[in-house]
Amino acid sequence: MTHVHAFAAPDATSPLQPHTIERRDLKPTDIKIEILYSGVCHSDLHQARSEWGPSIYPLVPGHEIVGRVVAVGEQVTRFKAGDLAGVGCMVDSCQHCDACAEGLEQYCENGATWTYNSRERDTKAPTHGGYSTEIVVTEGFAVHVPETLDLKGVAPLLCAGITMYSPLNHWKIGKGHKVAIVGLGGLGHMGIKLAVAMGADVTLFTTSQGKAEDALRLGAHHVILSNDKAAMKAARSSFDFIISTVPTSHDLNPYLVTLKRDGHLVIVGALEPVGVSGVPLALQRRSVAGSNIGGIAETQKMLDFCAEHGIVADIEMIRMQDINTAYERMLKNDVKYRFVIDMAAFRAEQDQAAD
Amino acid sequence: MTHVHAFAAPDATSPLQPHTIERRDLKPTDIKIEILYSGVCHSDLHQARSEWGPSIYPLVPGHEIVGRVVAVGEQVTRFKAGDLAGVGCMVDSCQHCDACAEGLEQYCENGATWTYNSRERDTKAPTHGGYSTEIVVTEGFAVHVPETLDLKGVAPLLCAGITMYSPLNHWKIGKGHKVAIVGLGGLGHMGIKLAVAMGADVTLFTTSQGKAEDALRLGAHHVILSNDKAAMKAARSSFDFIISTVPTSHDLNPYLVTLKRDGHLVIVGALEPVGVSGVPLALQRRSVAGSNIGGIAETQKMLDFCAEHGIVADIEMIRMQDINTAYERMLKNDVKYRFVIDMAAFRAEQDQAAD
Structure with missing residues (x-):
């Protein structure tokens, strides 16, 4: 277990605040990603505030994650340390229903495991999203991020x-x-x-x-x-x-x-x-x-298509500490067209503070 | 022009009553059908009462028509006198838009000509439906009715x-x-x-x-x-x-x-x-x-399918004179499952009265 810095909603009514979460130790098929950029989706706000039914608190939002792989489990074949990786709305699914067999994990008949406000299939531990310095996911739910694109604008592609x-x-x-x-x-x-x-x-x-x-x-x-x-x-x-x-x-x-x-x-x-x-x-x-997001293979196809056509989101970069202001601006549609949190800067600040 | 016996709604609020209408003389591609059976559709009632916007009065409802061809125009190739024929919800369409070209006349981009409460494309004369002793239609909008089926139950197949x-x-x-x-x-x-x-x-x-x-x-x-x-x-x-x-x-x-x-x-x-x-x-x-009814070719395909599988509607036969009672019963869902007017009997009565 590793403790990592994050921002979390402590309950449905309080602003997001600094929080420490645990990330699991690497399982054989897991990769550990140091998060560089984390997009801010309207659903982050909805779930932080329990607007889609009661959320699991403390809740660390964020499902538009771009980062760099820093460690891989012994059975990982598709990623190595140093690779860019992306994580979207899902981190797991049953892997044996018809939907999963067709690569449509978002429609998993047994329910996909969402990146946050969800529970791990084995331990039932709550999942925590991208408003954090690191994430550990099974490689099957990570996608390759083309090095050629502006990474800040890639994050929102994941949702x-x-x-x-x-x-x-x-x-x-x-x-x-x-x-x-x-x-x-x-x-x-x-x-x-x-x-x-x-x-x-x-x-x-x-x-x-x-x-x-x-x-x-x-x-x-x-x-x-x-x-x-x-x-x-x-x-x-x-x-x-x-x-x-x-x-x-x-x-x-x-x-x-x-x-x-x-x-x-x-x-x-x-x-x-x-x-x-x-x-x-x-x-x-x-x-x-x-229609609800897309499957993992389709997400990879989308990123490859975006690389081919030079497509990224139009974004406004924010500091992690400014997330509550960003939420208020998002509610007024005052963003063109996606806030992205500079998690690399946040991690650097945390590292510096710890020195 | 031929005068034929019919039942019509004189306006939006009165019951249907006996009425005489004019049927056009045969054009080269027209067929004249003596109507045997006419199904009673809920939309007959809606339109008789101007419930779908103002109707054209006097209105002769009926778009589930089965009868026998008694005369054909000189260019008619698909029907001859003595054949059974069916007419459904449409009697014409533009014949040159994409929808018509695909055999989807019901979605005609220039608007199909409906069997009643509509206007002829050339003369703008109001169209009159199946609550009448005869109808004249272009052969392209009539379908062949299999002789093997119980004709009373065939009428409702047309809508x-x-x-x-x-x-x-x-x-x-x-x-x-x-x-x-x-x-x-x-x-x-x-x-x-x-x-x-x-x-x-x-x-x-x-x-x-x-x-x-x-x-x-x-x-x-x-x-x-x-x-x-x-x-x-x-x-x-x-x-x-x-x-x-x-x-x-x-x-x-x-x-x-x-x-x-x-x-x-x-x-x-x-x-x-x-x-x-x-x-x-x-x-x-x-x-x-x-989805809205079906095209003419698809209607023929449906009738052929019904003949192959012995399918007709479950019906209750009524006299033309009982149509207003039938409407009231229809409003109470008191019908299993379709009223069909015995137009052959009505025509015989009219002929007898005229003798």
């Missing part, structure tokens, strides 16, 4: 990136497809970059005129203000595929009618009820689907 | 049958699939028969214990009472495909969680808003789709 890549990949989006992304935030900005790189014609739906310019800068070909009735009407039956990243309950019908026949609208943001009417679905055999 | 067959066919349901049908009415009872004939393992979801026995008689392999919490819990993640035939706004979430990963729930009944949460969709990449 925001794969959340958008997986539906685009699963529904085989590419050249010749018209794709729309609803909402420009951490997820939306990745959706634009990825769909554009896949060759699709990409439109952003937003309610904010201020985001239009940014969307075009990010590569979007078109922007539609969803409160512009004439523009919405002109967009009827025009998209093959839409991903809604809106994080709260919202009415899907204005977007559904902009899908072509047999088009899909995929929800990745809202876990709350969404408004759906039978008419726009039935009249052109449209569908609404959900 | 209720194809409405259920089309999603089962489109989503390639067959042997090895677990299918659930929500609701046992005109649509639901056809869904059970068709899905069973396709080789699927079929479950009925119903709130009514009284319908359980009937579902099993119709061929369903299992029945789940949707108000039985333990049974609903046991059914989690067990179906490949669900069709909800519930005609009103309803909460889909209890059914969504019974779908396996990547399963589809198709709405064919409710055109009102349905309750959908992001969680059951995202957690297993499930989807909710809509």
Whole structure:
């Protein structure tokens, strides 16, 4: 057992604060990663505050982790010390159900082990995430991070990136497809970059005129203000595929009618009820689907795709100590487009303090 | 122009009553059909009462039509006098959009011409449905009716049958699939028969214990009472495909969680808003789709399939004069499972009266 520095939510109502956690000793297939950068996902905040049901406290959030391998177990074959490694939302799964067999560990029928706010399958010890100096994971749930990318912007790919890549990949989006992304935030900005790189014609739906310019800068070909009735009407039956990243309950019908026949609208943001009417679905055999992150092999594929196309997230780097301020700003959508914690700097400070 | 006997809604609030309508003279590709049987669909009632927006009055409902061809235009190649013929929900479409080119006239991008409460593409004359002694349609929108089936039970196949067959066919349901049908009415009872004939393992979801026995008689392999919490819990993640035939706004979430990963729930009944949460969709990449009747070629395929498997609707025959009583009973779900009007008898009475 190693004690490592971390930031944790002590309970559902207090701010995050410094905390010491235990990381397990290396098992034969484990790798130990010194964390360089840790992305800040909205779900970190939700779970820190027990907004998705009661969380396990103290809770160390963070599931967008990039770091460098510093030790490997004796049976590890895919990583060696010095390699870059990434860890996303999962650190384990049952490995024997149909979903796991298909590489869809996120849909594990026995429940995946999440990177934090979850429990180890064997010891039932709580898992702790990336707001910490080190993490130990089985190599099967770590991915290779291309050395060529700006690592700070890679961290958010491990959740925001794969959340958008997986539906685009699963529904085989590419050249010749018209794709729309609803909402420009951490997820939306990745959706634009990825769909554009896949060759699709990409439109952003937003309610904010201020985001239009940014969307075009990010590569979007078109922007539609969803409160512009004439523009919405002109967009009827025009998209093959839409991903809604809106994080709260919202009415899907204005977007559904902009899908072509047999088009899909995929929800990745809202876990709350969404408004759906039978008419726009039935009249052109449209569908609404959900999608949840991506499997480990697909996450690797996504990182390789990002390396090939030079894609990283647009980020704002913060100090670990500023996480509570970052949460408040995140609640006001005051971030373009993802906070990333400089864990390397935090580790250096801790090491210095200990000297 | 020929004058034919019919029953029509004179306005949105009056009962249906005897009415004389004009049927067009045969165009070169037209066939004239003496109607034998006309099914009574819930949408007849909705439109008679302007419940889907203002209808065109006087309105002659009926889009489940079986009859015998009595005359054909000079360019007609697929029918001859004496043939049985069926007409469903559509009598024309643009014939040049992508949907029409794919044989999906129901999704015609320029709007299909519906069998009633619609307007002819050329003359803009209102279309009139099957509650009449004759109909004239272009042969491309008539289907061949197998002589081997009980014709009274064939009429409802033209709407209720194809409405259920089309999603089962489109989503390639067959042997090895677990299918659930929500609701046992005109649509639901056809869904059970068709899905069973396709080789699927079929479950009925119903709130009514009284319908359980009937579902099993119709061929369903299992029945789940949707108000039985333990049974609903046991059914989690067990179906490949669900069709909800519930005609009103309803909460889909209890059914969504019974779908396996990547399963589809198709709405064919409710055109009102349905309750959908992001969680059951995202957690297993499930989807909710809509479906609207079927194309002409698919309708023919459905009739041929029904002939092969000896499938017709369970019906209760009524006299044309009893249509208003039938509507009231339909509103109370007091029909097993479709009313069919004996138009042959009505025509005979009219002929006798005219002698």
